[in-house]
Amino acid sequence: MSSTADRSSRPADPDEQLSAVDGLAQLSFLTIGLLERRAGEHRISVIQTRLLGVLRDRTPTMNELATLLGLDKSSATGLVDRAERRGLVTRVPSSSDRRVVLVQLTDAGRALVAEASAGFESDVGTLLERLSAPDRSLLVGLISRLLVADADANGVDLFPLA
Amino acid sequence: MSSTADRSSRPADPDEQLSAVDGLAQLSFLTIGLLERRAGEHRISVIQTRLLGVLRDRTPTMNELATLLGLDKSSATGLVDRAERRGLVTRVPSSSDRRVVLVQLTDAGRALVAEASAGFESDVGTLLERLSAPDRSLLVGLISRLLVADADANGVDLFPLA
DNA sequence: TATTGTTATACTCTATAACTATA
């Protein structure tokens, strides 16, 4: 968040070392930006992409879905409404509890999320190719360990992207 | 984006290694989530925080602001409207071109962004403390080099967080 | 009574197109 965070309107100093905060923030915005761009190719938002991603290996209730995405249940209703209107998901009544609604990916939704994921993975691959192979695997390993350690410390509560 | 991305609804495997895509995506959502939470303490959004951050060392025109934030100029108008209504920024007429409007941080806006930044920096610090000191500086260095290399490859176009 | 999901409402955020005022 310091002034060095903005390299787009100031001459770059090649030896400049980004602070931990700046680096992490910029990398995060860059990564989400890549996802946003790929999602945009399919005319959907990041949160819709996350919705579809969550449904790839699950058929959760509305309530579970809201928890998975960190949303209020009324927000989940609207999100699923819009996805359903576009034929990407369907609502299925639960057979055991007539209050409950299950949310399921349609074939169209599954196809869409597969394409968007492939594009995003390609983008991340391109990004990581900026580093040498050893550096790359070092970075990926460190990130992995950081996330696992943080999840453990917090009783597991990572953001499910997909 | 693979199924391993969701560790919140599945038993954790301590030896599980996250893929590059999953790791980067999760780390990014986690980081932006931290920022979102700190911004929320001050009842402002991430984009409002970025607006204030950009203004910390600049007094751009509306047009420049829109470019810096990657928004349409009409979106910038609304963003600044809402920030101005809350006393966080002010519009200042340009003395050289009467069409131009400059956007400036108020003292209240400066105070708010300072607090939110401090909180966010503390959060990032806490997160990084999950790693040992050597691993931490290794990670920060790798991220920094990755961002610099990517900016160079793309003709410098990193996301300015602040 | 408690829970599940929806609805009503209000706001932020975003873009497109049309507009005003300056240059």
Place this chain on the structure above:
DNA sequence: TATAGTTATAGAGTATAACAATA
């Protein structure tokens, strides 16, 4: 004519509170 900024409009996304149906 071209540029800077605003306005009008439409839609997505979000939360809070009230509600209906079911448990």
